[in-house]
Amino acid sequence: MPTEGFAPAKVNLALHVTGQRADGYHLLDSLVVFADVGDRLTAEAADDLTLQVTGPRAEGVPTGPENLVLRAARLLDPSRGARLTLDKHLPAAAGIGGGSSDAAAALRVLARLWELPLPAAEATAVLGADVPVCLDARPRRMAGIGDQLSDVPPLPPAWLVLVNPGVPVSTPAVFRALDRKDGAPMPEVPACTDAATFAAFLLGLRNDLEPPARALQPQVSEVLAALGAQTGCLLARMSGSGATCFGLFAAEAPARGAAAALAAAAAGWWVQAARMLPAPDQETRATT
Numbered sequence: 001m002p003t004e005g006f007a008p009a010k011v012n013l014a015l016h017v018t019g020q021r022a023d024g025y026h027l028l029d030s031l032v033v034f035a036d037v038g039d040r041l042t043a044e045a046a047d048d049l050t051l052q053v054t055g056p057r058a059e060g061v062p063t064g065p066e067n068l069v070l071r072a073a074r075l076l077d078p079s080r081g082a083r084l085t086l087d088k089h090l091p092a093a094a095g096i097g098g099g100s101s102d103a104a105a106a107l108r109v110l111a112r113l114w115e116l117p118l119p120a121a122e123a124t125a126v127l128g129a130d131v132p133v134c135l136d137a138r139p140r141r142m143a144g145i146g147d148q149l150s151d152v153p154p155l156p157p158a159w160l161v162l163v164n165p166g167v168p169v170s171t172p173a174v175f176r177a178l179d180r181k182d183g184a185p186m187p188e189v190p191a192c193t194d195a196a197t198f199a200a201f202l203l204g205l206r207n208d209l210e211p212p213a214r215a216l217q218p219q220v221s222e223v224l225a226a227l228g229a230q231t232g233c234l235l236a237r238m239s240g241s242g243a244t245c246f247g248l249f250a251a252e253a254p255a256r257g258a259a260a261a262l263a264a265a266a267a268g269w270w271v272q273a274a275r276m277l278p279a280p281d282q283e284t285r286a287t288t
């Protein structure tokens with residue numbers, strides 16, 4: 001019986017860069033949520049550890065030991081085998097944590113298959129700064145280099161339209177191009193019951209990686225302008241180090257309308273309307 005897991009897209013609704021460590025890694029303060037679009041991972045019992053990558057976004061994803069799914073498996077247990085299939089739907093190097101979310105899904109799925117405990121979130125940061133937050137995919141405030149996680153008050157129901165212009169953006173290059181690394185942290189996240197109030201709060205925050213990403217990859221600006229022009233878009237911002245941007249919408253119908261309009265206007269863009277996932281205690285759902 002194969003074990004299956006979902007690797008949802010991670011979205012940084014805001015990302016403030018607040019400092020830099022001696023080893024070069026940046027200190028962040030970020031509000032992270034997840035969307036109900038993502039990759040799927042299947043694991044079956046086997047003697048050797050193998051990985052097959054399938055699906056619409058498989059091209060260019062490494063299949064060797066550098067794939068984060070295999071690195072996660074080796075972190076969990078360096079000696080066990082499994083036959084893994086990664087069905088790739090998220091664009092890679094896109095700021096929505098594709099590889100990190102896959103690694104977290106691999107840890108969840110293989111911990112079940114091999115009947116092992118999940119590692120502590122902080123211990124998974126060796127796989128990537130976004131892996132700890134992806135391990136338990138719920139809205140979180142993320143600080144440190146990505147390893148300090150705290151819960152946020154319940155967020156209102158909302159929809160996201162994710163748009164990637166089809167150009168990869170290198171995370172280290174974006175961090176290197178940052179002018180200032182001493183931004184103020186985010187204010188406390190308030191409890192909001194409706195998307196418009198939540199968007200008004202988010203408008204006072206920022207993604208500090210957006211200006212350097214726009215300079216490196218001007219298509220980010222085109223995507224932001226196109227998203228911001230859609231009816232019902234409450235906020236348009238870049239996620240992570242880009243190039244994927246999101247629009248925040250109060251409901252499914254305007255989000256789907258915007259996604260259809262954007263997909264028709266720009267043939268090479270990856271466009272997805274997705275529900276923002278609530279915390280599991282707000283609504284029963286399966287993340288594994």
Ligand SMILES: C[C@](O)(CO)[C@H](O)COP(=O)(O)OP(=O)(O)OC[C@H]1O[C@@H](n2ccc(N)nc2=O)[C@H](O)[C@@H]1O
Pocket residue numbers: 012015024025026027028030095097100127128129130131144145146171172175240241
């Ligand atoms: C920008 C974010 O997506 C925000 O969620 C993440 O911080 C990046 O997470 P990630 O892709 O898992 O990052 P990693 O693979 O650990 O790091 C890629 C590179 O980004 C830079 N990096 C990453 C995280 C961080 N807090 N400071 C950094 O300076 C480093 O140059 C690092 O070599």
Ligand SMILES: Nc1ncnc2c1ncn2[C@@H]1O[C@H](COP(=O)(O)OP(=O)(O)OP(=O)(O)O)[C@@H](O)[C@H]1O
Pocket residue numbers: 061062066067068069086091092093094095096097098099100102103130171240241242
């Ligand atoms: N399972 C995987 N899926 C996608 N990319 C992977 C995977 N494993 C390793 N990689 C490598 O990791 C690099 C970064 O891809 P990823 O999708 O994690 O993007 P990212 O934009 O850095 O994510 P983040 O939002 O965490 O910054 C890719 O260029 C790819 O070579």
